[in-house]
Amino acid sequence: MTGIRKFIKQYGWSYLFILPSLLTFTIFTLAPVLWSLVISFQDYSLVRGGKWVTPIYANYVEAFTLLNGIFLIAIRNTVIYTLFTVIAAIGLGLILASLIQPLSNRLRTFFRAAYYLPAVTSALIIGLTWAYIFNAQWGFATYLTRMFGLPPIRWLSDPDIAFWSVVLSAVLTLPATAIVLFSAAMGAIPQEYYEAADLDGASPIQKWWNITVPLVKSTTLYLVVLYTIASFEVFERIYIMVPSGVGNSTQTIVTQIYNNGFKDFDFGIASAQAFVLFAMIALVAAFQFRVLRSDVEY
């Protein structure tokens, strides 16, 4: 009895402090994940609940074979989208952060803010503005093609083009976080390195490639993972720019989860697809931990 009392007296407050967070995580994250795993092996109906499917992995098979394998197209689209956005994010992030680095404090802050400003609005509204820019009648992109005498492009309704318009819009939405983080990382590089390179007569490009780029490697890695995961989860932009799916040519993993789960109410399939996404993200995270462990800081 006294043992318990002593334990409570000593540790009770600690547990009380973490209790609200622990409860919300258990109820709204951990329990749902486990339940979702169960549902991914079930045929779930809102009326009569879940029933195990046979064979037990049937939902995972159906997730991939449904509608002639549309989920495979969705995965392919998601991977293509991710490749383009991640390469653009790292490339543009590195270049723009380097270019603002030598500016005065004031100008650097100005450009950082200008690049970051769009990122404070929701992905949905950014997607919406791009949908307007690509409007086939009065969109700004349509105006540009007309001005240059090009044939009209059905930016968001041609199944061969729509997905690439979305990718283009994502690439042109500059990587705000990457610019800010690279800029911070570059600010922390000791100035002596550059002075030493100056002594050797290195050109600005050489200095950039041999000093700046290698020394922000850990930031690069972090951003690759961050942007990869965010791109794997792309949804709003697709949802608002190409709501019809343009003959299923623009589906991504999350639009598939959303359509199967909350349009067709096929919870089993949607859960199975969500776990495929989970597995992909887990792979990326595992890769990050591996590389981080072998990473040498300067």
Place this chain on the structure above:
Amino acid sequence: MSSETTVLPKIADAPKPRFRLQGYAALRWIILIVTAVIALFPMYWLFANAFTPITSNPPLTPILIPAFKLDNFERLLVNNKFYMNWMLNSLIVAFVVTAFHAVFDTMAGYAFAKKRFPGRNLFFVLILSTLMIPIHVTFIPLYLINRQLGLIDSLWALILPGTAWVFGIFLMRQYIQTLPGELIDAAKIDGCSEWGVFRHVIFPLSLPAIAALAIFTFVRSWNDFLWPVIALNKPQNYTLTVGVANLQGEFMTDWGIIFSGAALAALPMIIFFLFFQKYFLEGVRMGALKG
């Protein structure tokens, strides 16, 4: 820099290729200005359209200079009886979620940073492990739970799950770890209770981190879309993002209303950013936001 080199000439100050530097400088400015225009143009164009009276299709020659008229906004608020509801709903959810985070994340962050108790590492790893989980995995069970509790179509469906965001705890733990432990001991010697230590020492000292956390939580909640679109069905219950996504279906031909609706939804966060820029960028540096 230049004054320093005149005082202390170095070997490296042997003739520098001036013309090349100028070439670089010009290229630098071209790239910076072009990319800044690309970054800001979509939002600018949205606002230019929103502030120019348009009642059907916008003109084929894009509006680049706004007329600075509020006609569209007037029609938006008159013709769409729910717009103010949406804004209010977004505000309520964002404020409540932010308040929850400011208190609960700081409490948990404090415990993980400064207290020793059995299971501390286990609980911390448990909470951190949820960082990796795509939120999409949880939506179906969350929908079922909220449906069971009768919370679908109520703001509680957004508020309750919104209180679980692991990054806040991580951020607060990192910050509180840097606070000197002697302050806590001193407060205890002065007779502060455990809660008193938290309330009067830890919480006030953590305010800079809490401010960054609050800003990010608020923006995150305000901009959230996928879960709200699942959890809210009736137009009067929408949050702004969900409502704006549906404007086009409702006012198909009146683009002025659609532009102004989208612009007005983005405006609060833009103003917010312009005022608290420093906190935002500092928060990004701490890794609190992706975008």
